[in-house]
Amino acid sequence: MQRSEHQTAFPSASPLPAFDxxxxxxxxxxxxRYTSYPTADRFVEAYDEAAYRAWAAKRNIGGIRRPLSLYVHIPFCDTVCFYCACNKIITKNRRHAASYLGYLRKELDLQAALFAGDNEVRQLHFGGGTPTYLSDEQLGSLMQDIRSRFTLSPQGEYSIEIDPRKVGPHTVQVLAELGFNRMSLGVQDLDPQVQRAVNRIQSEAQTVAVIEAARTHGFRSVSLDLIYGLPKQTVAGFAHTLERVIAANPDRIALYNYAHLPHIFKTQRQINPAELPSADEKLQIFKLAIERLTAAGYLYIGMDHFAKPDDELAVAQRQGRLHRNFQGYSTHAGCDLVGLGVSAIGMIGPTYAQNHRALRDYCEALDDGRLPIMRGLELxxxxxxxxxxxxxxxxxxxxxxxxxxxxxxxxxxxxxxxxxxxxxxxxxxxxxxxxxxxxxxxxxxxxxxxxxxxxxxxxxxxxxxxxxxxxxx
Known part of the structure; x- marks a missing residue:
């Protein structure tokens, strides 16, 4: 059967979702959430370092050369956000970061040896934790370690997650000089009551200052993260947050659903469940956000992502190049992904590999000269x-x-x-x-x-x- 005339291979624009x-x-x-299929909970320990090395050795068999994407996990934060479900280490002792960078260098050496002569990187992402927990000098040292082992494409996409409470305009300038051209900022909610309930006090001025610095120093894309369903959130309160976020004019907005799972994530036990919005109110907050963001000109990309029509995510979706990986929606479907750091996940050929989630296990493997792979899967x-x-x-x-x-x-x-x-x-x-x-x-x-x-x-x-x-x- 032929497709009807209104159908195309891919939509020319992202139609508005209908809220029902x-x-x-x-x-x-x-x-x-399908950042992978099969999902990470299906990974098995039978997939080990030997399996990873074998697949890395044959990833370009047949003459097809696949570029690389690098993900670097920096697990440290100096304060805890009660809603957070990331793999993180809360500490104010900066010496832990210096030690961790030493282990990252060991892992970079082991990984780089597997891709010698075929190591072009087109995408790099620093996640966490809080990547900017590292000092400007440490970030520069880490980028130099990466550049000395891999070839970063001049046209590459290099992104970093930012905590506006810990970053000033000078650090934004440093990041631009290091080659970063995209950033995502955690905001979650601008309502002071909500911020106190989740232990993340962050002023609008702090957020706007980072965005303005990013524009000044040539960042090609700025994304803001919001969360709906947090304690003490109301429709009226979130409406104000949306108003201020839209005024800040980011290129992308990620709108995440808060999943209250205190039996899995211990930090969420600090949240009073009686202060969470009801199911109906949470739904109304979500509805409001969709209406306000789409009315402001943002396209609904999918799941929890919105983007301006000229943003690369929206362009990739129109052109049929949009991809989804462990960091969410991406424009680089043809890359093998190398995961670096504690808990990081990579994808080489038809396989996934995840590093040890416990810092001690991660370090012990590298001390023994082994890649710190905990589990994975051959699809x-x-x-x-x-x-x-x-x-x-x-x-x-x-x-x-x-x-x-x-x-x-x-x-x-x-x-x-x-x-x-x-x-x-x-x-x-x-x-x-x-x-x-x-x-x-x-x-x-x-x-x-x-x-x-x-x-x-x-x-x-x-x-x-x-x-x-x-x-x-």
């Missing part, structure tokens, strides 16, 4: 196929059967018979449309795209398994 409270309440179950043919399907849906809200069938040598209808039957139920509720060779996520279904993707996740076989994940909304 009844649908959200019905389908707001726990599920993965099966079925995993690769399902990953391609999920990537298409979560990045572009559309899936054409033909490229999947030709790329993976399957009959889509036969292979995914059970999944297509399950999708019919979602079609009846208006989340998707299904044609003979096409699946499209409707505007009403876009906010629930995780739920659509879950249909193709073979590892989710029961509701019991889904309780390990946060809610979709």
């Amino acid at each position: 409270a009844e649908l959200i309440r019905r389908f707001d179950v726990s599920g993965p 099966s043919a079925d995993d690769l196929l399902r990953r391609a399907v999920i990537q298409a849906l979560i990045c572009h809200f559309e899936l054409s059967f033909e490229p999947i069938e030709s790329g993976y040598l399957i009959d889509f209808h036969r292979y995914f018979q059970r999944e297509l039957e399950a999708l019919r139920e979602l079609e009846r509720w208006g989340l998707v449309t299904i044609e003979d060779d096409w699946i499209g996520v409707t505007p009403r279904g876009r906010l629930l795209v995780r739920h659509v993707c879950m249909v193709f996740d073979k590892y989710l076989q029961s509701d019991l398994q889904r309780t390990r994940y946060s809610k979709v909304i």
